[in-house]
Amino acid sequence: MIFIKNAKRYFKEFVEIKLNCLKKREGERDVLERVVEQVLNKVDIVDVVSMYVPLKKVGVNFRALCPFHQERTPSFYVSPSKQIFHCFGCGVGGNAIHFVMRIENLTFTEALKVLAEKAKIDVEFSQSQSAKDRALAKQKEELISLHHDCFEYFQRQLYLRENIDAARYILKRGIRKETAKQFGLGFCPENNNLYELLAKKYSKEIIDKSGIFIERNGKNYCRFEGRLIFPIFDTMNRVIGFGGRIIDDSRAPKYMNSPDTLIFSKSKVLYGLNIAKSSKEKDFVVVEGYMDVISLHQEGIDNVVGVLGTALTQDHSFLLRRYKNEVILCLDSDQAGKNATFRSGDILYQNGLMVKVMELENAKDPDEYIKKFGKDAFLLKKQNAMFVIDFKIKQISSNYDLSKSDQKFRFVREYFEKILMPISNEVERQEYIKKLSQITQIDEDAILKEFTKNENIKLKRIESIQHFKQVQQKSNLTEEERIKKNDIDLLSIYVEWANKSESIRNAVTEDDFCTEDIKILFSSIKNLINEGMEVTYSMLLTFVDDEKVLSELTSFSSKGFETEEAAKRAIEELKTNNNRMLWLRREMLEAQKRGDNEKVLKLQMLIRKIKDGKEGI
Numbered sequence: 001m002i003f004i005k006n007a008k009r010y011f012k013e014f015v016e017i018k019l020n021c022l023k024k025r026e027g028e029r030d031v032l033e034r035v036v037e038q039v040l041n042k043v044d045i046v047d048v049v050s051m052y053v054p055l056k057k058v059g060v061n062f063r064a065l066c067p068f069h070q071e072r073t074p075s076f077y078v079s080p081s082k083q084i085f086h087c088f089g090c091g092v093g094g095n096a097i098h099f100v101m102r103i104e105n106l107t108f109t110e111a112l113k114v115l116a117e118k119a120k121i122d123v124e125f126s127q128s129q130s131a132k133d134r135a136l137a138k139q140k141e142e143l144i145s146l147h148h149d150c151f152e153y154f155q156r157q158l159y160l161r162e163n164i165d166a167a168r169y170i171l172k173r174g175i176r177k178e179t180a181k182q183f184g185l186g187f188c189p190e191n192n193n194l195y196e197l198l199a200k201k202y203s204k205e206i207i208d209k210s211g212i213f214i215e216r217n218g219k220n221y222c223r224f225e226g227r228l229i230f231p232i233f234d235t236m237n238r239v240i241g242f243g244g245r246i247i248d249d250s251r252a253p254k255y256m257n258s259p260d261t262l263i264f265s266k267s268k269v270l271y272g273l274n275i276a277k278s279s280k281e282k283d284f285v286v287v288e289g290y291m292d293v294i295s296l297h298q299e300g301i302d303n304v305v306g307v308l309g310t311a312l313t314q315d316h317s318f319l320l321r322r323y324k325n326e327v328i329l330c331l332d333s334d335q336a337g338k339n340a341t342f343r344s345g346d347i348l349y350q351n352g353l354m355v356k357v358m359e360l361e362n363a364k365d366p367d368e369y370i371k372k373f374g375k376d377a378f379l380l381k382k383q384n385a386m387f388v389i390d391f392k393i394k395q396i397s398s399n400y401d402l403s404k405s406d407q408k409f410r411f412v413r414e415y416f417e418k419i420l421m422p423i424s425n426e427v428e429r430q431e432y433i434k435k436l437s438q439i440t441q442i443d444e445d446a447i448l449k450e451f452t453k454n455e456n457i458k459l460k461r462i463e464s465i466q467h468f469k470q471v472q473q474k475s476n477l478t479e480e481e482r483i484k485k486n487d488i489d490l491l492s493i494y495v496e497w498a499n500k501s502e503s504i505r506n507a508v509t510e511d512d513f514c515t516e517d518i519k520i521l522f523s524s525i526k527n528l529i530n531e532g533m534e535v536t537y538s539m540l541l542t543f544v545d546d547e548k549v550l551s552e553l554t555s556f557s558s559k560g561f562e563t564e565e566a567a568k569r570a571i572e573e574l575k576t577n578n579n580r581m582l583w584l585r586r587e588m589l590e591a592q593k594r595g596d597n598e599k600v601l602k603l604q605m606l607i608r609k610i611k612d613g614k615e616g617i
Helices: 012-022 031-042 045-050 096-104 108-118 131-158 161-172 177-182 194-199 204-210 290-298 314-321 335-350 366-383 388-397 405-420 426-440 444-475 479-497 502-507 516-530 537-542 547-559 564-574 577-594 597-611
Strands: 056-058 061-064 076-079 084-087 186-188 213-216 219-222 227-233 239-246 255-257 283-287 304-306 326-329 354-357
Touching: 031 096, 031 108, 031 537, 045 061, 045 076, 045 084, 045 096, 084 537, 084 547, 096 108, 096 537, 108 131, 131 161, 131 186, 131 194, 131 204, 131 227, 131 239, 161 227, 177 290, 194 204, 194 219, 204 213, 283 290, 290 304, 290 366, 314 335, 326 335, 335 354, 335 388, 354 388, 388 405, 388 426, 405 426, 405 444, 426 444, 479 502, 479 516, 479 537, 479 547, 479 564, 502 564, 537 547, 577 597
Parallel strands: 283 304, 283 326, 326 354
Antiparallel strands: 056 061, 061 076, 076 084, 186 227, 213 219, 227 239, 239 255
């Protein structure tokens, strides 16, 4: 199976695979198809999604804040009956495989392997990979190999006599030799021959894709020249990127990271997690810098991870939740660090983690603190860490003089927005309404009444904006896009009901579809159903790579139809003359432009027949 981008042909290979399967005996069916069916039958999408996102049951479905875009009002839904997900905010949708692909940034085969392992399905994937997946996997393997070679080169350089300044810098920063080896520290000298060495083994394309080199005046320079090297490992202990720090503070920037590549994205990686994931502690300590991580680990605090010069993201929260449910934020003590703590705390808390905050006085960062005051003082601070919401209240209230009415009211407004609104748990929210009453001496019922009013206004505003966007999106559809959307909706109903209703199975024919690729897909699905195969929504979505089509399919299916009669009415509506007429008129205009008079006459006759009710749709 190969995903392809051409809109008019994106189902071609799906059809070929499926039709070929019909000609084979069950025991000879394609390896990939078999694995896909096994995985989708064994894996529950609710279990998969809840590994990353806290889900809340709403009726027959589950709801959450979307992990793929920032939002305050949940618009991300998971349907256990159809085994699909859809976000009505950003439009993404699909099945369990699509979810893992998107959230882990994996190829189809990689995501399928992750789910197969979860389902305890043992299979050799090398035979079942598509050409596209094989090519991408090969590039990733080469990049991993190239990074490992660079890693070994940088390590060797650190211990050469001519690079003694780098070794002295490590000693100056208090890093012991065994710690340097544990974290794989290295050095990149200036005027090195690294590019030439790599060029003997790797193609220019792969070297360029690594992001390690910058081309200037026809020559390739390592971006980390003159810097101490911090190799960045993934959770499987593979080097996927590098960080570099200047050793003489004479030039900027002080720190530099690898750019995003096929194997590295700083918004999805946490420094030191490859070591910290094995800690027996019940929580992670999240810090900002390489040196913070290294210094704390060196003192035996082995549950520390660091963000790589970027804000903490939702992807980071998913990564942390894989291993532990509690996080302690220990970011820099300056104003920028406090602001980062606010943002990071909200992200982690809203993604289901218990979050606490450590405050370090008389030191700018954890590296400086532990060197000045020692391990025991740090652990005591950790033990007294404050729940993130209490930390936010403390910070917000310090900006106001609550003895003055105008400042008290402004404090209440900020409290509503930054404390109460992000809380989704009603019990916790009630507790913090009570706390606000105690702080301000305002009646608790009055606060609750005012907050509910404010929340409803805000929700209505958000809903209005979303509704406006949806209306705009629909009104901006071209004639061809509108027809294709109708075809996708019709296909959705067919897939949902064809195995349950013979009358619906017979009510939809190939002639009801105006879009060629959807028509081809419908034909192959109908053949499979006639052969006795149950084509589920989840299975169907596996073979769709077009994001817009995925969005339309999952959006329409999320609404669904409770009764067969409702589904039949929807089918008739989608099969209206209007839809067919729009398509025929478009075809006629194109024939006129080509000067194909014979086609024009045929189409005119067909349009006339439809108008006279002599041609059914």
